[in-house]
Amino acid sequence: MNPDHELRETLPLTGISGDLPIRQWVRPQVITISPECSIGELAQVLQAHRISGVPVVDHANRLVGVVSQTDIAQYLAQARGGESRHLIGFYDGTTVHSHISDSVPDESLEMGKVSEILTPFSHSVSPDTALREVIRLMLEYRIH
16 A cells, blocks of 8 residues: 555544654653663563663664564564564563563573664654654554
């Protein structure tokens, strides 16, 4: 589907003005993670903050990529020799390890690094960018 068409069809149904700046929809304090952190540490951060993904920043606080629970699921699927589609639901926002401990040893999470599973940085917007434009970009570039 055309991202512009999908946006025109969906945004009015939400009752939200697409002209509002994105700054009204994002957290003022962004939670980030280092590429050197273990995947286990990443899972704990996601769990502790009840979020599905975080920006990855280097030692100079420069954005290098993003990482999400989907990336963890794909990593775990590889560790088990299976497909990620069976693991996408492993993280429910309240716990991580209890959902995967039967099939993946904890050392798999601790040995892997965020740098191995992140998606490199490619798009950004300013805080004043309209919500409509942010949604359009996310649809166009398939960013979740």
